[in-house]
Amino acid sequence: MSLTTQIKEFALDIGYSKVGIIPAESFPEYIADLTNRQEMYSFYIKGAYRPLLGAEPRSLMPKAKSIITTVYDYSQKNFPKELTEKVGRVYQARCYNAPPERINGARPQLMKNFLRQLGCEVGEKISLPERLVAAKAGIVNYGRNNFAYAEGIGSFIYLTSFVVDKELDYDSPSFVVGCPEGCSACMKACPTQAIYEPLKLNPRRCIAFNTFITQDRMAGSYIEPEIRDKMGTKIHGCDICQEVCPRNQARLKEKLLEDEFLVKVAQDFSLAKILNMTDNLYLSRIQPLMYNYIKEKKYFQRNAAIALGNLGDPAFIPDLSVAMHDPEELVRGYAAWALGKIGGQLAKGILTEGNRRETSEFAKREIRDALLRIE
Ligand code: SF4
Ligand code: SF4
Known part of the structure; x- marks a missing residue:
């Protein structure tokens, strides 16, 4: 079995829904986009993640050859309504910053261990433009609301990539906006008009960003009164532009198992x-x-x-x-x-x-x- 096949099968075996691989080249389009909009994204550009360096993986890992990108479907169980009206689904699913002793932190750790067993060097602390990486590997396409969509799932997905020093077999890109023609439901539904044109978000106006970038260490703690008025009951994240999306309706209407843990948390x-x-x-x-x-x-x-x-x-x-x-x-x-x-x-x-x-x-x-x- 080839190295590529072993890696892909392992990723699927440990719960990722999709996996793709691209060469570890730079992402000049991402660098240009972030740089052009640095006023909006200064909190991110100057922050600990160093996205402009991550967009040139070889600047952080000179031996980098390939990027393995994965989709995790975090919407396999039902999210309690009492939580969803306050907290975005990706946070309820505990996907961000998960420590290795919890399942969403353990999965990438298992992946890294496996890659190392196969003789790969695996990059650490390289913040990649995950949506672009996954689109280049053909495992997602874009929505006009700026989210990545995976075929058969929708946008309630979490993307994780691994940079390795081995050449692998590469996948073809899917640089398409997969939205129905003429749809702009997300832009119309956004309470703050944060999506100012298709595929362009002003994070300073986005409710999700306002709930968490407004911390003193990042962008100051002040939330403009005009935005406060439109935050409704959201205290951590906002899913409105994904909830109205026709591409998510199949999953949102599916009869899913209750998540017993979240039911307890909701209390x-x-x-x-x-x-x-x-x-x-x-x-x-x-x-x-x-x-x-x-x-x-x-x-x-x-x-x-x-x-x-x-x-x-x-x-x-x-x-x-x-x-x-x-x-x-x-x-x-x-x-x-x-x-x-x-x-x-x-x-x-x-x-x-x-x-x-x-x-x-x-x-x-x-x-x-x-x-x-x-x-
Ligand atoms: S997350 Fe909420 S505030 Fe942000 S763009 Fe989507 S609908 Fe608008
Ligand atoms: S609401 Fe319509 S335009 Fe927006 S992401 Fe979904 S399909 Fe695309």
Whole structure:
């Protein structure tokens, strides 16, 4: 059996749905696209992933010869509705940053071990443009919503690549947009118009990005009020442009098995609980589920405050009142925004009281803006 066949069969055996292979050449089109839009993507270009270097794999691994790319289908079980209205499916599926002792971290580790057993050197910490790699290998094609779609699955997939120092047999590309002609359902459904033209996303407007790039270490923690208004109840990710997509309807309508783990998790995912969560809830339930994509508790609390404001239900005023005493100014400021959005005399009284004792400039500004919206 050839090296290529052994690798592909192993990948399929450990649960990947598709596997393809391309030469480890540079991706000049990706470099040009990121560079042209560096204002939008500066947080990513300058961040720890170093995508411009990853787009030239041999700059990080001079012996690189091939890239093996895989599709993992993370939508094989049902996602509970109580979670889906708040958390994107890929995060519920625990695909990003999974540690090796969990299944989605163990799978790539098994793959690397196998490649090494076959005598391959395997690159580490090379952030590849995964969608482009997979399209070049013919295992996905693009949707106008910027997601990659795998035949027979849809866009609820997670792509992982491995760079190796061996020459292998290469696959043919599938550089097509596989969408029905004239469809723009994703662009119309996006609440923030983040998809500003087919295949072009402004991450600064995307709800998903706003839930997690707005961390101080990445792009500052501030979320524009105009975006907050449109975040609905999303606290980690957003699947709207995938949910409306005709290419995902077969999977979304399929009768799938319940995911018993997520059903249990969903019980702890009430917005009010997250707004004022204890360290114990955060460490035992929220943070392990998300594997640190959002690094600190306060960002989840901020997002929960926004979601409660968007629900507009006065029943949550007592929870927001508690959050106005949170040790984090970020949480107090966004709780104030939410109270302003819910409005009414009770909310106004809590904001006025908060304004008297508040010492943070940021939170004070949010309180004043909230009061202005009520008056
Ligand atoms: S993830 Fe949500 S906000 Fe982002 S482009 Fe899609 S629909 Fe718009
Ligand atoms: S909604 Fe329509 S245009 Fe958008 S990705 Fe799906 S098929 Fe393509």
